[in-house]
Amino acid sequence: MNIIFTSLIVIGIIVAAINGNIEVITQAAVNSAASAVEKIFGLVGIISLWLGIAKIAEKSGLIEALSRMLYPLVKYLFPSIPEGHPAMGSMLMNMSANLLGFGSAATPFGLKAIAEMQQLNDEPDTATEAMCTFLAINTSSVTLVPATIIGLRASAGAKNPTDIISCILFATTCSTATAITADYIFRTYYRIKKRWGR
């Protein structure tokens, strides 16, 4: 990120200097900073709204109920985690919260899940297969309500801010399917490599 931030600005300044319109830089900087703050207000509202709703779902046990529904689907992805292990529960809570678009409400469950998976790890400095699968699913983020991006579209004046949900659903399905497949292939490859290494 440091490199991107620096090079965007430095290259911009150099290009403007070469083109002889250095005055745009100051203007762009001042205007962008001001309009960024302006745009953020709409976003703040929607993030707060959705996390308020998230809290209700958490307190009422709805996220937990959703976790139980997901269990039969998810257990096949984690053959190395024994049934009833607490890691499974935390992981499902994390996935359920992510599914509803409660990103930051999901993180504490995720951290708890990976800490519990670490107890099953006999090489503590190396990631386990289950951890890799969990993060593959997590970073590809299946979500039904991408609240932040809806907020952003709303504050930019989109006619119908939520009509992007179906496109996101499609794209996120592509990415999660790819994550699960790639994870499976890499896992198999690593196992074969390990066997040949010995």
Added chain:
Amino acid sequence: MFVNAVTHLSMWAVPFIMFIILIHGYIKGVKIFEVFVDGAKEGLMIAVKIIPFIIGIYVAVGIFRESGAIYLFIKLIDPILKVFHIPGEILLVSITRSLSGPAALGMAMEVFDTYGPDSLFGRMAAAVVGSTDTTFYIIAIYFASIGVKKTKYAIPVGLMADFAAFLGAVYIVERLYG
């Protein structure tokens, strides 16, 4: 027919989830409004935390665009992009998405400003940002929290998923609105 179905899905998602959560919470005896306010407060804190990121990226991208550098950049990689029908701005958003969530939001906002949120590019940017997560950040904090140093294949898998999301987003927006 297909377009109609997905439009309805989009329209119903938010009201449906809100409805279920509120009714379920009420039945379970949750103090709905107090709990809501509590959660919203957390949301406010998170939103405030990302403001500096957004300002930074907004300024950087603003300078990059206004100076004309972005057109040079796009011209430079255009031949490769043309072959795959990939818009340069969206690729930039996608690359940023894997590195920093707030920064990617800032870039998407920039695209909305330049092309409009309902434009083809605007929708692509939104779909790219909404469909994946910050791969590097998540892998870093999760593994750091338990002291794992050898991350095996977690990063390549995450990046492949991000790329799939990018292709999926561009494809579906092109298909539905193109």
